[in-house]
Amino acid sequence: xxxxxxxxxxxxxxxxxxxxxxxxxxxxxxxxxxxxxxxxxxxxxxxxxxxxxxxxxxxxxxxxxxxxxxxxxxxxxxxxxxxxxxxxxxxxxxxxxxxxxxxxxxxxxxxxxxxxxxxxxxxxxxxxxxxxxxxxxxxxxxxxxxxxxxxxxxxxxxxxxxxxxx
Numbered sequence: 001x002x003x004x005x006x007x008x009x010x011x012x013x014x015x016x017x018x019x020x021x022x023x024x025x026x027x028x029x030x031x032x033x034x035x036x037x038x039x040x041x042x043x044x045x046x047x048x049x050x051x052x053x054x055x056x057x058x059x060x061x062x063x064x065x066x067x068x069x070x071x072x073x074x075x076x077x078x079x080x081x082x083x084x085x086x087x088x089x090x091x092x093x094x095x096x097x098x099x100x101x102x103x104x105x106x107x108x109x110x111x112x113x114x115x116x117x118x119x120x121x122x123x124x125x126x127x128x129x130x131x132x133x134x135x136x137x138x139x140x141x142x143x144x145x146x147x148x149x150x151x152x153x154x155x156x157x158x159x160x161x162x163x164x165x166x
Contacts, residue, residue: 016132018066020125022108025061030104030137032058036080054103055080062108066125073111073118081110085155101138105130109152116161123162127153 012024026032034057036049056079064071084102109130112119119125131149134140140148 014132014136016128016135018128020128020132021063021065022129022132023063023065026058029060032056032060033103033107052080052082054083054107056107064119064125064129066122066128069120071119073115075107075111079107079111081107101140102134104137105133108133113159121161121163123157124153 012027012029014022016022033054036053036055038046038049041049056075056077059077060075062073062075084099084106109126112126112129116126119129127149130152131145134145134148
């Protein structure tokens with residue numbers, strides 16, 4: 001795996017719970033995440049754009065450090081995703097799936113869930129990353145973050161492809 005060099009003054013560094021460290025090569029990583037325009041789309045294109053309404057406009061390099069391990073990956077330009085998978089009954093408490101506060105956390109988390117190998121198939125780490133980005137970029141309070149963390153973590157326990165025991 002390619003090792004990326006991150007400059008102290010030219011990147012974004014976040015430290016989360018359990019000492020997870022997340023670094024982006026861009027000091028403003030949210031600046032490369034945009035909503036798709038729905039103008040001029042055919043019916044098929046519109047249907048697809050509504051399923052995944054966000055996309056990345058430039059490569060976004062991510063470095064994760066956790067428990068002595070370092071994981072480096074790039075979310076490629078053009079990657080699209082659907083936002084956070086918040087069930088409608090929880091919208092009043094947590095917020096809607098396409099709420100801007102979820103944008104970076106949902107992008108990174110969705111990419112990891114689609115490419116589990118980038119963090120060595122560690123389900124718990126993927127949830128810590130989501131929680132950390134929600135705290136730092138979304139400014140969610142402790143109660144909402146607790147609810148989101150446990151909802152995401154428990155949902156992922158039902159999905160295949162993660163290491164057993166995580």
